[in-house]
Amino acid sequence: MREFSLPALYEVPADGNLTDLVRRNAAQHPDTAVIARKDDSGGWQDVTARRFLAEVNAAAKGLIGAGVQPGDRVALISRTRYEWTLLDFAIWSAGAVTVPVYETSSPEQIQWILGDSGATAVVVETPAHAAAVEQVRAALPALKHVWQIDDGAVEELGRLGQDVSEDTLEERARSSKADDPATIVYTSGTTGRPKGCVLTHRNWFAEAGNAVERLGPLFETGRCSVLLFLPLAHVFGRLVEVAAMLAPIRLGLVPDISNLTGELASFRPTLILGVPRVFEKVYNSARAKAQADGKGKIFDKAAATAIAYSRALDEPSGPSFGLRLKYKIFDKLVYGKLRAVLGGRGEYAVSGGAPLGERLGHFFRGIGFTILEGYGLTESAAATAFNPWDKQKIGTVGQPLPGSVVRIADDGEVLLHGEHVFTGYWNNAAATEEALEDGWFHTGDLGTLDEDGYLRITGRKKEIIVTAGGKNVAPAVIEDRIRAHALVAECMVVGDGRPFVAALVTLDEEFLGRWCAENGKPEGTTAAGLRDDADLLAAIQSAVDDGNAAVSKAESVRKFRVLPAQFTEESGHLTPSLKLKRNVVAKDFADEIEALYRR
Structure with missing residues (x-):
């Protein structure tokens, strides 16, 4: 199939903007907890729709009082926390445009984003963020204001807005129309300068x-919540922030994991949003704990049963009597405890950012916690395809967002x-013209559509490796399988022209210490000290063998090198969204790559 679409289920307001959500919630659900914030003791403090609107309005008046004009860009540099969402809606209520900046960004990155967007104000979280902005402020002539959350930014905005009238606020809140920019989100920049996506x-x-x-069913007001x-x-x-407010459901915000x-x-969400690595760690940690407690064989049998049970759900006959009996036993022994780790009320998760893998998808559905895999990009305002709750097809990223179209070009690119x-x-x-052609966005990803319109992503056009033998290899498939092993943090396939x-x-x-203890290695042994260890190489080889099982012989990994340290954002090898900067890795580890091909 070359193209698939679903009819729209939601009608976009003709002249509305996102501030309509907080005003509507306050009018229709005034006493409903729409958001929860962490208090000084680490507990959760609910904020009702009425109170949230009042706090948004107070901050918006402050922005207006400080001189922020309609269409101005206001940057936010902070971890995920209550004030982030409060200020996001306040910026929109002032008629301005939010420019998010990763809180891990360097001064050079901050300078580029604030300078390119022409930000007139920035709200930072910490003194370190404020110092980073100050370091480059001389190169930012448009920047007039810097406020710091940890130094009373919200309270200061409240004081600045005391003389702004309700009429002025109302006029500003309604000044932005549906087709006006709400935010400029800068791409992670795996190559070159980050580009600002206007959404x-x-x-x-x-x-x-x-x-x-x-x-x-995942967004039922009064019943559902998302962490x-x-x-x-x-x-x-x-997307989670906006969707939770649109539903509305209770939204909890956590600054780190x-x-x-x-x-x-403590929050006990019904819905979790995460990336595959989060769910991989839940599985790997549970298995490692079971092994440490002498219950490794029981866990492995339970996992195999969960996967078999999930697969059987897709068959017309369903799970057999014997499988249902085994499932009941393991539900009491293992699955219930795993669901408790996920908060006890969790029903669904949505996973994006990278492929989850069928094994994990079936495992979690088998224990009674369904992970719906999706796919999207910054340019598509996040999810452009996802698995529906009632028609999941594990191994795919689902059907197109209702009201949109997915097309597969002749060369396999997803449009x-x-x-x-x-x-x-x-x-x-220039970049816009290259990416958008006759209203179609060229994603750069390769994929296929099945007869029901479910999309599979098979790789990136620019990442295709062509071996010396002329074989085209899409790295994503085998990399994701190898990365699923508990010991593996990252894997990068090489071989272009080789x-x-x-x-x-x-x-x-994080897992290495546990592996060392289980395999008789000295405590505190590092990756650098183990990279040539026979036992460790055998464990990594098993991960590679599992990855090779998913591809043809010509695409399989023949040799590998264990590197002495992880790729990190700080080392410059990962983007803030944890994507590999392949060109940087290839440059920095050129000697390691050459060693793989040395006779």
Whole structure:
């Protein structure tokens, strides 16, 4: 199939903007908790729709009082927290445009984004962020204001807005129309300078409205809740914020995942949004704990049963009597405990950012926690395809967002069309012209559509490796399989113009200590000290063998090298959304790659 679409389920307001959501919630659900914030003791404090609107209005008046004009760009540099969402809606209520910046950004990156967007104001979270802005402020002549959340930014905005009238606020809040920019989200920049994707209020209404309608049971007001720990500077995290407010359902915001298990237990969400690595770690940690407690064989049998049970759900006959009996036993022994780790009320998760893999998809559905895999880009306001709750097809990224079209070009590239697709790159007509052709966005991803319109992503056009033998290899398939192993943090396949495919592998430092203890290695042994260890190489080889099982012989990894340290954002090898900067890795580890092909 070359093209597939679904009819729209949500009608975008003709002249509305995203501030309509908080005003509507306050009018229709005034006492409903729409958002929860962390208090000083680490507990959750609910904020009602009425109170949230009041706080948004107060901050918006402050922005107006400070001189922020309609259409001005206001940047946000902060972790995911209550104030991020409060200020996002306040910026929109002042008629301005939000420019999110990752809180891990360097001064050079901050200078580029604030300078390119022409930001007139920025709200930062910490003194370190303020110092980073100050370091480059001389190169930012348009920047007039810097406020710091940890130094009373919200309170200061409240004081600045004391003389702004309700009429002025109302006029500003209604000044932006559906086709006006709501935000400029800068791409992670795996190559070159990040580009600013202009996303309008219409884009977000079409995206969030149709997603909420299609995933109805996941967004029931008064019953459902979602815990967000993804960065709000990332488009996926932003979709969660807007969709939760549109539904509305209770939204919890967590600044980091260092205590994710504890946050899940205290908030007890019905819905979780995450990337595959989060779910891989849940599985790997549970399995490692079972092994440490001498229950590894029981866990492995339970996992195999869960996967078999999930697969049987897709068969007309369903699970057999014997399988249902085994499932009941393991539900009491294992699955119930795993669901408790996920908060106890969790029913669904939505996963994006990278392929989840069929094994994990079937495992989690088998334990009673369904992960719906999706696919999207910054340019499509996050999800452009996702698995529907009632018609999941594990191994795919689902059907197109209702109201949009997915087309597969002759060369296999995935093309997108719909109201959720961005309008262009800020101040970059050449890049816009290259990406958008007759209203179709060229994603750069390769994929296929099945007879039911379910999309599979098979790789990136620019990442295709052509071996010396002329074989085209899409790295994503085998990399994702190898990365699923508990010991593997990252895997990058190489082999362009080479006689065979090989791989660079980094170790998961969090899991490495546990592996060392289980395999008799000295405590504190590092990846650098183990990279030539026979036992470790055998474990990584098993991961490579599993990856090779998913591809042809010509595409399989013949050799690999374990690197002495993980790829990180700080090292410059990962983007803030944890995507590999392949060109940087290839340059920095050129000697390691050469060693793979040395006779």
